Amino acid sequence: MRQSAKLESQGQKPGRRGVHPALFYGMFALLLGGNAISATGLLMAPDIARLLGGQNELVLSAYEDRLAQMRVEIDRLHSRNYAQAGDINLQLQELSQQQEVLLEQHQLVRALVTKADQLGIAAVATPVSGDMELSMVTTHSGNPDMAATSASVTQMMTETQQAMTGIAVAASERTENIVSELSKLGIALNLPVAPLDGVGGPLLAANEGAAATSPMIEDANAVMQALMLYKAARDSLELAPVHMPITGNFRQSSGYGNRKDPFTGNRAFHSGLDFAAPSGTSVLSAADGVVSFVGERSGYGKVVEVEHGNGLMTRYAHLSGYIAQKGQKVLTGTPIAKVGSTGRSTGPHLHFEVHRADTSLDPKPFLETGKRIIAMLG
Template sequence: MHKQNTGKGLKARLDHMFTDREFFMRSHGQVRFLTISARLQKRLFYTVAAALIFWLLVTLAMMVNQLTVTSERMALAQKEAEVNSTESRVANYKASIEDVAADLKQRQDVLDQMTEQFVGEQTEAAETAAQKQADEQLFENTRKISAAFPEAARLAELEARQIKFARRLTMAAIQRTKQAEEAIRKFGLNPEKLTKNSMAAMGGPLIPFFSNKDQQLHPTLERLNLALQRMDALERTLIAIPSGKPSSTGMISSSYGYRRDPFTGGGAMHSGIDFKGPRGLPILAAAGGKVTHAGWKSGYGKTVEITHGNGLMTRYAHLSKIGVTTGQKIEQGIQLGAMGSTGRSTGTHLHFEVRLNGRAINPRPFLEANSDVLKIKAIARQRASSPKRTESGADRG
């Protein structure tokens, strides 16, 4: 009964607030009446209130997500500090030197596998003040362990070297990740959006690092593993971005954007760049990928389309002949066909398009990549195609 009375009382107060209101306006001797009904006032009030509540909920969700990510990072750092502390390591050595030796051997196997799979030759990273302080603490811990257990001195030194190596490798991976991010942005693309799907699409059979199921990955190796996974995703994304010229000719007959249509004379959107050249001039793949269309396409004539991953696709149109087939996997620079004038065309040329998630974007940034960007891409391509990495079974299922 009390709840019903409360509800009726609230409704009565709202009804009292939102009553029909009339406004009088006088202009040039004429009086006009403007009526705003109570129903319209209520609708406006509820709309504004709902929008405000929605905004507050979205803001709260973003804050909670940020706090969760921050807390996870802090927890990992704290866990790493605890595992690497003098007390924890002394207790491990005291329990069983044989077990520690076996653990260190397994850890070395993990480091070797990670190095071959993701990096190849280690990249030198700049040593920070925090890194120097961590190394000094690591050296001090090793000295204390060696003093307390002389028979474990060599193992303690080996463990310290492994942790130091893993940290250096993590810094190198972070450095290469930043270089890849910067290179992707210079193409006018967002690295976070491009790698979102590739980071989520991972699978394959479970091959644990350790034979003991109860044994977890060392926090230092866990941090290294995360850094290497992100570096791998970004460098693979960078490799897939078109950067090679689709033709040896440098004559551009029509640029990307609005232009006068050559057939109708009216304004129209040109979704690519036209390269003018002789009939039969080789047409080359701007990046590696999979041929998803090789044949006739309305308006484009004989056309080849290559899907590069992460939503990127390149289109090569008006060809005189096609030299690839649908489903074929190709590398950058492979000849796709020859220049022609098939389809809706006024003369021999190549129509080149770059599309992102089905939407045409300006190809010029991809064709004008500077030498620094191409160098970073070449290093990433060399790492991805190295024999060691292929043998290590780094392909994702």
């Protein structure tokens, strides 16, 4: 303050201090030196040195080559991933199609098993589970295991196919058994004829867009045909007099053929089977048919006769009373009369005869055949 006042008193103004010239030139020298070092570093870098040396085209070309190689590798990776994804998608699509076939197959099997159950052969077939939803099998990494999943679906399809085959085999075997057993009795079954299977047409190239007939549908139709044949055979069985005409506490008191006559003691022919039973016991029709006679016949006492078709007729004699009327349609097991002791009889019993065209037949093979078939049918 004193110095400023002194300068002001001397007519001089106070001023600012400037940068010392020595310091200024020193800083400038350092700046130049740093730039020189940086320039030397740039020149020592190969790519940059080539750029500064006029070789920029080569450097750019080299970079473009590397970028091109990277693009190829990336495209290759994308292609590989895309291919893998495409395979997975394709496998999933195939599995989805297999699942649709499996579900359709299961519906067919379920319908066939239901029909078989109605006909009494469901126990032979092994129906598959109702839950047919596709369950994706995965690896330990959590990724879908297409092979295992496909194998699982294939196994399920095989099982349903085996179920259909089992139903067809069971139905066919039972049909053949019924036909064979009844043929021994001279009874020919009128089974439906298999549909005509004639095919033909010009040989043309396959049309990829055209729908193809599903082998599964054809298999299911074949199984259903086997079930229908079995049903027809079983229904025809009801027309054959192979069922017992009496139930309850009874015994066979006399057989068919020559025997000692209970009244004369001489050898005589007995045209039927006798079943000893209490008077009033229900007498049942041995098969479906139509009552053709209700009344009395000499030696038989009270009689009911039923026509069954195939030229067969059954006669029920020594009755105490009638239940059915002439012209009445009866089913197997329909009560038609009551056990009695009318006519030439030593006591209450049912005299049962089987006739074909006015000729008596031994009823025993008929009834034994019925027992075998019923045992087979369960």
